[in-house]
């Protein structure tokens with residue numbers, strides 16, 4: 374039940390029994406992400422002050438060395454999750470290898486692994502455009518009491534127990550799912566509290582926005598080209614509106630609220646697409662499906678792909694159900 378002015382902390386406590394394995398560990402884990410997100414938010418908000426505070430690689434007036442924000446965010450999330458000893462492993466888009474965490478009693482008995490893209494779309498920071506953090510949580514598959522292995526991270530997306538994103542936008546929001554719908558919480562920066570502003574978020578079944586980097590058009594597969602032409606044709610509610618921020622979290626968030634489709638296909642430069650299956654596509658696909666949308670590579674459901682490597686890339690089509698089905702139709706008939 375949502376009551377007026379419900380905070381994220383209250384929501385987590387009240388909905389704990391909905392979590393698949395309700396030992397409280399998953400709640401603590403989401404709480405830690407919430408905390409790290411506040412720290413990163415504070416830093417991201419200062420990005421425009423770089424000339425005053427010092428650029429990456431420099432030392433500022435307080436004698437602190439300045440870091441690039443994606444490095445900062447990576448460290449903030451890893452540090453928070455490691456210090457609180459509530460996961461047994463972390464994999465990050467910013468790290469070559471996964472990190473093993475032994476836990477409070479040094480006996481590797483924590484249940485969950487986290488995969489994270491600490492600051493997605495970070496090239497947008499210099500121009501004051503929204504960026505995001507994306508996270509994905511799985512229960513480990515190897516026996517408790519042993520160090521995590523690659524197998525614990527290479528699980529198909531349909532095994533996720535929770536996933537979410539933080540959007541550092543005109544306001545900062547956490548949006549997440551534990552498999553019981555999607556809920557969004559907006560940060561009141563004055564008091565550092567997230568409020569339950571967007572209960573039960575849903576993709577409209579149809580939409581009129583398409584989001585794709587059309588600069589790469591000539592390199593797209595024929596099916597994607599055909600679908601884009603379809604979006605642009607004068608017929609019914611078409612032509613659709615083209616909106617592309619170049620920041621997955623922001624493009625996804627807008628499309629979920631307004632109805633739309635996001636496409637990052639394979640191209641000559643990125644023959645497997647650009648986005649990472651484990652850090653970007655799986656968590657967004659889980660959220661999309663929980664919100665009534667779909668996510669596909671054009672032929673297969675994203676959540677059913679068996680990953681073979683940590684940093685694997687995949688073509689990504691995600692958004693309003695009927696739009697994704699239409700795009701798939703074009704891809705499969707090209």
Ligand code: AHM
Pocket residue numbers: 490492493494495496586619620621622647648
């Ligand atoms: P990143 O993980 O290096 O930040 O790249 C991911 C980002 C997405 O947020 C965004 O949708 C896409 O890359 C934009 O790529 P492009 O500039 O090629 O259109």
Ligand code: MG
Pocket residue numbers: 466490492493494653
């Ligand atoms: Mg990324």
